[in-house]
Amino acid sequence: MPPEAERALRADAARNVKRLLDAARAVFAEQGPGAPLEAIAERAGVGTRTLYRHFPHKEALVRTALRQTVTERLPPILYRTPDFDPRAAILVVMEAVLVIVERERTTLAAAANPAALTAEVIEPARGALADLTERAKAEGTMRADVTGDDVAHVLGLLANVQWVVPEGDGGWRRYLALVFDAFDPAASTPLPPAP
Known part of the structure; x- marks a missing residue:
């Protein structure tokens, strides 16, 4: 040919x-x-x-569609975060991931295991969240006993809130605000050791 x-x-x-x-x-x-x-x-x-x-099969189509969305939408946010206050940048990254999950809710629902795919949506943000968490802790704006993994796991929990709030109303934003306050250095309950 x-x-x-x-x-x-x-x-x-x-x-x-x-x-x-x-x-x-x-x-x-x-x-x-x-x-x-x-x-x-x-x-x-x-x-x-x-x-x-x-x-x-359908799963391959769904995974590729989600991967494409994450690849197109998340990196521009991640590239901007080094210029932000690290605590504010964590919130920006978490919001960006949750907007993707909200936007792709029906595509995620088409998967055999939507929770596993939600974890794949979060995965590209893990490194940035870990770096930002360490920077915020060094600046004293994030509680000292929180790890980047904690932040990523909390993001996963919030992503799964999408399945219990009305579609498209941004109801997850309320829970993000509530949970994000727990990262405050003045939070009073010490955490058990990280695994």
């Missing part, structure tokens, strides 16, 4: 993948997590064989 034809095929495949991912988000949002894959293929303007060639 001539190189030009091979490049055209690769470009066409990449376009199909993008259309399928965009269609998956739209169809899950409109029809719910039980939407048939055929509806996604139809929305993307491709055949079901093309969908299955790229995504052999």
Whole structure:
């Protein structure tokens, strides 16, 4: 196959993948997590064989759609955080992750194990949260017995609050404010040792 034809095929495949991912988000949002894959293929303007060639099962499609969203939306936030006060930056990162989870709620719900995928959404923020936590502790704006893992686990708990608050109302913001206060250095109850 001539190189030009091979490049055209690769470009066409990449376009199909993008259309399928965009269609998956739209169809899950409109029809719910039980939407048939055929509806996604139809929305993307491709055949079901093309969908299955790229995504052999629904879980692969859901994981890739979420990974794409996280890759597009989270890094710009993470790159800005070094310029912030570290405690404020932790809050910004937590909010950014929770907005992604809220926005992708129906896509997450289409997964066999939404909680595991929620952990994957949080994973790219773990390093930044650990660094910011240490900086905030050094500045005295974060309680000394909190670890970056604690912050990531709390973020996971808050992400799962999305399943019990009404969709799209930002109800998680109330719980974020309540829980974030527990990181204050003046918090009075000592924590048990970290595992």
